[in-house]
Amino acid sequence: MEFQDVVRRRRMVRTFQPDRPVPPEVLDRILRNATRGPSAGFSQGQAFLVLEGEDLARFWAMRPKGNDVSTAPLLIVPLSCKRVYVDRYAEPDKGWTDRDEARWPVPFWHIDTGMATLLILQTVVDAGLGALYFGIMPDDVPTFRETFGVPEDHEPIGAVAIGYSAEDDGTVTGSPRTRGRRATEDVVHRGKW
Ligand SMILES: Cc1cc2nc3c(=O)[nH]c(=O)nc-3n(C[C@H](O)[C@H](O)[C@H](O)COP(=O)(O)O)c2cc1C
DSSP: OOHHHHHHHOOBOOOBOTTOOOOHHHHHHHHHHHTTSOOGGGOOOEEEEEEEHHHHHHHHHHOTTOOGGGGOSEEEEEEEOHHHHHHHHTSTTTOOTTOOGGGOSSOHHHHHHHHHHHHHHHHHHHTTOEEEEEOOOGGGHHHHHHHHTOOTTOEEOOEEEEEOBOSOTTOOOSGGGTSOOOOHHHHOOSSOO
Protein backbone atom coordinates (compact mmCIF):
# COMPACT_ATOMS: atom_id res chain seq x y z
CA MET A 1 0.00 0.00 0.00
CA GLU A 2 1.20 3.53 -0.75
CA PHE A 3 2.33 5.40 2.36
CA GLN A 4 -0.20 8.17 1.71
CA ASP A 5 -2.99 5.58 1.62
CA VAL A 6 -1.82 4.13 4.94
CA VAL A 7 -2.02 7.59 6.50
CA ARG A 8 -5.40 8.38 4.92
CA ARG A 9 -7.00 5.02 5.71
CA ARG A 10 -5.83 4.70 9.31
CA ARG A 11 -8.68 5.05 11.76
CA MET A 12 -9.62 3.26 14.94
CA VAL A 13 -11.53 0.02 14.37
CA ARG A 14 -13.75 -1.09 17.26
CA THR A 15 -15.38 -4.29 15.91
CA PHE A 16 -13.29 -7.25 14.78
CA GLN A 17 -13.99 -10.49 12.94
CA PRO A 18 -14.09 -13.15 15.66
CA ASP A 19 -12.03 -16.31 15.18
CA ARG A 20 -9.80 -14.78 12.51
CA PRO A 21 -6.29 -14.70 13.98
CA VAL A 22 -3.53 -12.30 13.05
CA PRO A 23 -1.04 -14.23 10.85
CA PRO A 24 2.28 -14.76 12.67
CA GLU A 25 4.24 -13.03 9.88
CA VAL A 26 2.04 -9.94 10.24
CA LEU A 27 2.63 -9.90 14.01
CA ASP A 28 6.37 -10.23 13.38
CA ARG A 29 6.33 -7.28 10.99
CA ILE A 30 4.28 -5.17 13.42
CA LEU A 31 6.78 -5.84 16.21
CA ARG A 32 9.85 -5.27 14.03
CA ASN A 33 8.44 -1.97 12.79
CA ALA A 34 7.60 -0.92 16.35
CA THR A 35 11.32 -0.89 17.10
CA ARG A 36 12.17 1.26 14.05
CA GLY A 37 10.93 4.52 15.53
CA PRO A 38 13.08 7.41 16.72
CA SER A 39 14.12 7.67 20.37
CA ALA A 40 15.87 10.39 22.33
CA GLY A 41 19.59 9.57 22.52
CA PHE A 42 18.62 6.28 20.88
CA SER A 43 17.60 5.26 24.39
CA GLN A 44 15.00 2.79 23.11
CA GLY A 45 13.29 2.56 26.48
CA GLN A 46 10.28 0.74 25.08
CA ALA A 47 8.81 -2.70 25.68
CA PHE A 48 5.83 -4.45 24.12
CA LEU A 49 3.65 -6.99 25.90
CA VAL A 50 1.98 -9.28 23.34
CA LEU A 51 -1.23 -10.99 24.45
CA GLU A 52 -3.10 -13.68 22.54
CA GLY A 53 -5.33 -16.62 23.43
CA GLU A 54 -5.49 -17.43 27.13
CA ASP A 55 -3.22 -14.50 28.02
CA LEU A 56 -5.55 -12.12 26.24
CA ALA A 57 -8.53 -13.64 28.07
CA ARG A 58 -6.76 -12.77 31.33
CA PHE A 59 -6.50 -9.15 30.18
CA TRP A 60 -10.23 -8.89 29.55
CA ALA A 61 -11.05 -10.74 32.76
CA MET A 62 -9.13 -7.99 34.54
CA ARG A 63 -10.88 -5.23 32.59
CA PRO A 64 -14.46 -6.41 31.95
CA LYS A 65 -15.50 -2.96 30.69
CA GLY A 66 -14.38 -4.06 27.19
CA ASN A 67 -16.95 -3.84 24.42
CA ASP A 68 -16.70 -5.40 20.94
CA VAL A 69 -13.00 -4.67 20.94
CA SER A 70 -12.47 -7.66 23.23
CA THR A 71 -13.10 -9.93 20.20
CA ALA A 72 -9.80 -8.79 18.65
CA PRO A 73 -7.43 -11.79 18.62
CA LEU A 74 -4.33 -9.78 19.52
CA LEU A 75 -3.41 -7.06 21.97
CA ILE A 76 -0.08 -5.25 22.19
CA VAL A 77 0.63 -3.12 25.25
CA PRO A 78 3.44 -0.60 24.58
CA LEU A 79 5.34 0.36 27.74
CA SER A 80 7.73 3.23 28.53
CA CYS A 81 10.74 2.95 30.81
CA LYS A 82 11.89 6.33 32.16
CA ARG A 83 14.86 4.75 33.93
CA VAL A 84 16.42 3.77 30.60
CA TYR A 85 16.30 7.43 29.47
CA VAL A 86 17.68 8.85 32.70
CA ASP A 87 20.52 6.31 32.60
CA ARG A 88 21.23 6.98 28.93
CA TYR A 89 21.38 10.77 29.46
CA ALA A 90 23.80 10.31 32.35
CA GLU A 91 26.32 8.84 29.87
CA PRO A 92 29.35 11.01 28.95
CA ASP A 93 28.04 12.22 25.56
CA LYS A 94 24.88 13.59 27.21
CA GLY A 95 26.26 14.44 30.66
CA TRP A 96 23.08 14.80 32.71
CA THR A 97 24.77 13.01 35.59
CA ASP A 98 22.58 14.70 38.23
CA ARG A 99 19.61 12.82 36.75
CA ASP A 100 17.47 15.87 37.49
CA GLU A 101 14.04 15.28 35.99
CA ALA A 102 13.52 19.04 35.60
CA ARG A 103 15.93 18.85 32.66
CA TRP A 104 13.42 16.96 30.55
CA PRO A 105 11.29 19.38 28.49
CA VAL A 106 8.61 16.71 28.03
CA PRO A 107 8.61 13.01 28.95
CA PHE A 108 10.68 11.73 26.01
CA TRP A 109 10.03 8.12 27.15
CA HIS A 110 6.30 8.53 26.48
CA ILE A 111 6.89 10.51 23.27
CA ASP A 112 9.00 7.69 21.85
CA THR A 113 6.57 4.99 22.93
CA GLY A 114 3.78 6.98 21.24
CA MET A 115 5.84 7.06 18.05
CA ALA A 116 6.35 3.31 18.25
CA THR A 117 2.61 2.93 18.73
CA LEU A 118 1.87 4.91 15.59
CA LEU A 119 4.22 2.59 13.71
CA ILE A 120 2.16 -0.31 15.02
CA LEU A 121 -1.08 1.33 13.88
CA GLN A 122 0.31 2.14 10.43
CA THR A 123 1.76 -1.35 9.92
CA VAL A 124 -1.62 -2.82 10.82
CA VAL A 125 -3.28 -0.73 8.11
CA ASP A 126 -0.57 -1.59 5.59
CA ALA A 127 -1.20 -5.30 6.29
CA GLY A 128 -4.94 -4.89 5.66
CA LEU A 129 -6.03 -5.24 9.30
CA GLY A 130 -7.56 -2.83 11.81
CA ALA A 131 -6.64 -1.65 15.31
CA LEU A 132 -7.89 0.35 18.26
CA TYR A 133 -5.59 2.17 20.65
CA PHE A 134 -7.21 2.65 24.04
CA GLY A 135 -6.08 3.76 27.45
CA ILE A 136 -5.45 1.52 30.45
CA MET A 137 -6.95 3.44 33.34
CA PRO A 138 -4.86 4.15 36.47
CA ASP A 139 -7.11 1.97 38.67
CA ASP A 140 -6.42 -1.00 36.37
CA VAL A 141 -2.65 -0.64 36.25
CA PRO A 142 -1.79 -2.42 39.57
CA THR A 143 -3.87 -5.47 38.56
CA PHE A 144 -2.37 -5.32 35.08
CA ARG A 145 1.14 -5.38 36.55
CA GLU A 146 0.34 -8.22 38.88
CA THR A 147 -1.45 -10.31 36.25
CA PHE A 148 1.37 -10.09 33.70
CA GLY A 149 4.41 -9.62 35.96
CA VAL A 150 5.17 -6.15 34.57
CA PRO A 151 8.01 -4.43 36.47
CA GLU A 152 7.30 -1.19 38.33
CA ASP A 153 9.67 0.82 36.12
CA HIS A 154 7.69 0.03 32.98
CA GLU A 155 4.57 2.10 32.44
CA PRO A 156 1.85 0.99 30.01
CA ILE A 157 0.86 3.92 27.79
CA GLY A 158 -2.28 2.15 26.57
CA ALA A 159 -3.13 -0.95 24.57
CA VAL A 160 -3.56 -1.70 20.87
CA ALA A 161 -6.23 -4.25 19.93
CA ILE A 162 -5.52 -5.73 16.51
CA GLY A 163 -7.46 -7.96 14.13
CA TYR A 164 -9.41 -8.06 10.90
CA SER A 165 -12.03 -5.34 10.87
CA ALA A 166 -15.69 -6.31 10.87
CA GLU A 167 -16.64 -2.73 9.98
CA ASP A 168 -17.39 -1.40 6.50
CA ASP A 169 -14.66 0.80 5.08
CA GLY A 170 -16.79 3.95 5.32
CA THR A 171 -17.87 3.33 8.93
CA VAL A 172 -17.13 6.15 11.32
CA THR A 173 -16.93 5.19 14.99
CA GLY A 174 -15.91 6.95 18.18
CA SER A 175 -15.51 10.70 18.53
CA PRO A 176 -15.17 11.41 14.76
CA ARG A 177 -18.93 10.71 14.56
CA THR A 178 -19.55 13.96 16.40
CA ARG A 179 -16.36 15.97 15.86
CA GLY A 180 -14.84 17.07 12.58
CA ARG A 181 -11.13 17.01 11.80
CA ARG A 182 -9.58 20.42 12.44
CA ALA A 183 -8.59 22.21 9.26
CA THR A 184 -4.86 22.30 8.52
CA GLU A 185 -4.90 26.10 8.39
CA ASP A 186 -6.41 26.22 11.91
CA VAL A 187 -3.50 24.31 13.44
CA VAL A 188 -0.53 25.44 11.34
CA HIS A 189 1.22 28.74 12.14
CA ARG A 190 3.66 29.77 9.44
CA GLY A 191 6.44 32.05 10.55
CA LYS A 192 4.53 33.44 13.55
CA TRP A 193 1.53 32.52 15.66
C1 LIG B 1 -3.95 8.73 23.64
C2 LIG B 1 -5.21 8.15 23.01
C3 LIG B 1 -6.11 7.49 23.82
C4 LIG B 1 -7.26 6.95 23.26
N1 LIG B 1 -8.10 6.26 24.07
C5 LIG B 1 -9.19 5.67 23.51
C6 LIG B 1 -10.04 4.85 24.33
O1 LIG B 1 -9.78 4.64 25.53
N2 LIG B 1 -11.13 4.30 23.75
C7 LIG B 1 -11.41 4.47 22.43
O2 LIG B 1 -12.41 3.93 21.94
N3 LIG B 1 -10.62 5.23 21.63
C8 LIG B 1 -9.51 5.82 22.13
N4 LIG B 1 -8.68 6.57 21.34
C9 LIG B 1 -9.01 6.74 19.90
C10 LIG B 1 -9.48 8.16 19.58
O3 LIG B 1 -10.80 8.32 20.03
C11 LIG B 1 -9.38 8.36 18.08
O4 LIG B 1 -8.02 8.23 17.69
C12 LIG B 1 -9.87 9.73 17.64
O5 LIG B 1 -11.26 9.85 17.93
C13 LIG B 1 -9.68 9.96 16.13
O6 LIG B 1 -10.29 8.91 15.38
P1 LIG B 1 -9.45 7.99 14.39
O7 LIG B 1 -8.23 7.51 15.10
O8 LIG B 1 -10.41 6.87 14.03
O9 LIG B 1 -9.09 8.85 13.21
C14 LIG B 1 -7.52 7.10 21.86
C15 LIG B 1 -6.57 7.73 21.07
C16 LIG B 1 -5.42 8.23 21.62
C17 LIG B 1 -4.41 8.89 20.70
